[in-house]
Amino acid sequence: MRTCPQAAGRVIQFWIVERMRLAQGDGIAVEGQAPTPGTPSGTPFGGWINDGGACIDITDLNPPPSGAEVFSYFQRLPLPQLTTQHQPPGDGLTGLPVIFYTDSPTTQTFTVDIRGFSVVIEATAESFTWHTGDATGQIITTDPGAPYPDQTIEHSYRSGTYAAYLTVTWGATFTVDSSAEADVPGTTTTDGPPVTFDVLQARPVLTNPYD
Incomplete structure (x- = not known):
């Protein structure tokens, strides 16, 4: 040789x-x-x-992979489907906002081989679309929320049964054979599993405290 x-x-x-x-x-x-x-x-x-x-x-x-080529791989990666958490964890009450958040990982690293080049893709959740399941539609945020008492995402409901879920928009950066980091020129989305809950109507009842 x-x-x-x-x-x-x-x-x-x-x-x-x-x-x-x-x-x-x-x-x-x-x-x-x-x-x-x-x-x-x-x-x-x-x-x-x-x-x-x-x-x-x-x-x-055999030039290094371009941003467009890396993006085509990025779109096919098994990105996580973030789970929607809500409080109260069971039934909600009208007049008491439901708190939404996710505690799923919002970053993930993948290493892929593209034409013999080692490409490291660092995916990050950039925005969160909370599908509330009622007529109001969606709440769009740039943070994953937090549980009580640090909540940042709330929604008020009328009485009924609702199914909410979370769509995440992912962006990413990449390196090729340990090169300088560059942005992947595009985003992709994943839908998390729905969570179903009831919102109940609380009614006041007068009682005789001496009974």
Whole structure:
């Protein structure tokens, strides 16, 4: 195996150039050898002809993955589906807002092989869309919320049964073979599993304290 001088950031390999004769017409010799009679024009014949070899810089034949190429991989990664938590954990009450948050991981690292390059993708949850399950629609935030007493996401309901879930928009950065970090040019989303709960109507009842 031939070895070639190397240069930083370049891929240099020893390549051998070979070619094969092509029939030019019935019985016409090519480089001292004639094809079998009846061989159609353009058909390879004979053995390979070795034209020698040389050290060649092939870096441009396999360039590092572009941002667009990394994005196509990013869209197919098994990103986590964040679970919606709510308080109170059972039934809610009208007049008492339901608190939403998620305690699922909001960052994840993936290492993928793209054409022989080691690409590290660091995914981060950038925004959270809380589907409340009622006519008001959605609450969009940039934080995952928190449980009581540090809650940041609340929603008030009328009495009824509701199913809420969370859509997360993910962004990412990437490195190629430990290169400088760059942004993945695009985002992708995941939908978490729904959580179903009842909101009850509390009614005051007068009682005789002496009964």
